[in-house]
Amino acid sequence: MQNAIITGGAAGIGRGIAVRLAQEGYKVSLIDKDKDAGQKTRDEINTQIGPAHFFECDVTNLTKLSKLIHSISKDLGTISVFVNTAGGVGDICFPDVETEIWSTTIDLNLKTVMQGIQSSMKEMKNGGDIINISSFAGVGSQPHDSPKYAASKAAIIRLTTSISDTLIQHDIKINTICPGWVDTPASRKTRENMDSREIPEKILSPDDIAEQVMGFINDNKTGRVVVWKEDEQPYDLD
Template sequence: MSHGSPTRTVLVTGAAGGMCRGINARLAAAGHTVLCADLSLEAAESAAEAVRAAGGRAEAFAVDVADADSVSALADAVHERAGDIDVLVNAAGILDRKYLADHDAHSFERTLDINLVGPFRMIQTFAPELVRKGWGRIINISSIAGVTGYPYPSYSASKAGLSNLTRSLVIDFWGTGVTVNSICPGVVDTPMVIQQVRDQVPRKVPTEQIVNPDEIGGLALFLMSDDARNINGADLLIDGGATRYFQLFDRP
């Protein structure tokens, strides 16, 4: 890996998703071991196999981040098969395309339980081993929806909460060698992005480019490097300038 950093063991939740395929690939190409965790073991194994097919090292695990018992079982399985982790990437999440009137309390809470409480469970479970070793990286995959707002309130609220959780946790990891940061992507080239959103990129994104999942992986790699040791509690936007544009003015 660049910067002379050692190889690490990285646990990625939501690893079978389109964005995480890029993250997994970049991490593995740099020599890191990727522990692919997803809701179904079959999906996780598919993600791990893609890493292995490219010459990387990967293992597959099932986890439901909305279930405390499942997260505990994941920890047991990871420690038995791979030992301690060095980096936790919280990427598991859902986008519930419901407007305010379409939501009920259960559907709103479900999004928060997966997108916000899920990462909290993962951090609370795996952080002690990072602290014990005196080095660790926690990378939360948030969204510009948590910065600007978004038409789907459960999603934007969950991502705003995740970014604020990131900022708040720097106190808990004071002096431990563990940093915690958020990556906030804009429109990412994954199957989740509907065509209507893709069509708006030239009008809404100053670079006129959709974000490639590989770029998210590159940013995660940088956060793991020694050069990023003093980046802590940050929301790192990777959105082509879309957030700044939304905040200022409409295109004439």
């Protein structure tokens, strides 16, 4: 049974991906700092689908994250799929925020992805897939309410395309999806404080994102960046 790791796997997009990978026959390992939600998701997958494990970790602690990825591989088997889902955005936007606060967003959205790539590729003894969850916020040149979030998500796009040739030499594919609004606990909280006219009529589901993750795994292409705005069909960013 192949081993898959999902950061931010306790809820939202990460949970949806973990469930789908378990349904596809993967042994899934969830990494998240939310202990209660992580244990609940683990137990649900174990009971209803197949083997799942949960590991409590603040992924912004890069040393701890790296050691954990190695430990999971050592104890549960070489990694076949690694999904960088963990991410988020603060309430106060750059530049009207202290350095230690905006830098936390960069740590969470970019540095953890870089650490996940670096650590997981070492544990993919037979090749594998690394999949990053970016955001539509990182696409294009239009203004955005949270510049620090948009910038960190844009960096993931360029990171994916710039490192793909290096990773494929190790039989590792790397691809990224940039979704618009997805129905998650975090986005529901955000939408509660928005004008209803600003909210798209259609909201993507975690299952939609999980479907694209499987598309990456089943495809032989690498370096893809798929943009999926909630009211449009997904397309590859050139």
